[in-house]
Amino acid sequence: MFNLIIYYKMLSIPLRGLFKPKYAFEGFNMKLGMVRMMSGSCGCSPDKGTSQGDGGSKSKYQITYKPYKIPEYKPHDKKNMDLNRPMSPHVFIYAPTEPAMTSIVERITGMILTFYALVLSCGTLFLSNGVETYVSIIQSLDMSRPMIFLIKLSLGAPFAFHYFNGIRFCLWNACKMLSMKEVTDSAKKVYIGTAVLSVLFALF
Template sequence: MAALLWRPVGRYGLRGRLGPQLCIRHAVPLGTSAKEDMERYRNKSAGLNRPISPHVTIHSWSLPMAMSISHRATGIALSAGVSLFGLSALLLPGTFESHLELVKALCLGPVLIHSAKFALAFPFMFHTWNGIQHLMWDLGRGLTTPQVTRSAVAVLVLSVLSSAGLAAL
């Protein structure tokens, strides 16, 4: 309430001391329109033989870039998988044991079962190890390009080894 009462007093005091000429004297005229800026940029780029989109030629795929995209993709896949598993537990008749017996009755073989276990464990382990890498980056460690590449390789190796270990259980 007090702030509302002081507002007119402050405005009157600033207007009285600074005057309207201060605002006009230091005002910056509006520049060109966005369309004119884009045309000027395109003409300059065409004169220098630059590509229209720099992503085509300048940015090539790197391991850290692919790891970042994969981290997001595994997060989405894990979230969707958990949601589908929960919905199926609610909607399908029977218990978990009955569904497990159904899978055992299919006689799939150890190679296929271990491959399926690995396929289920890998996104979880990759997302976990890559999340730890991101936490280290948040602490300010390992941010140089060689360190980022080494940590990306370490994340991939740890993901494969830990997924293979979980699949062997």
């Protein structure tokens, strides 16, 4: 008898897919089903509020059904405005920190160096007389030595900072010098190296 029950169960499993259920579910949303709205949990039946054991008397709780409607799609910002949700604080309300500032300056100096490379490459390719001619024109302006020093200093400082701070970032990627004291000390070393190398660029 026990074997017959097992055979019956095994044969009935492939036949279950032949019968389509009355309601289909997809994830947590019902495509064709009904949403049950209950005001409380009880043992009553869904037959318009009649309880199971009181002989057809009205129950305190009622179960009603209504067709499921797909919610209207709203963008994230519009939904937050409709629900009166406050927006996230803006980045400028926070006090600047040294790791954040060095990271921002690293990206800015990277864009400046990219501009340098594009200007030099395009000048070499498209200028008729070459870059050397325009360098000679700039030298013929007879600018004062302090002015030349400041121009060279401003041109060399982005390269120096990007170089030293890039080494610092590589050490961070290697999981080194990540404590706050080491982060602060390495930032000071980057500032000193940037100043020294920029002055060397300006002098020679």
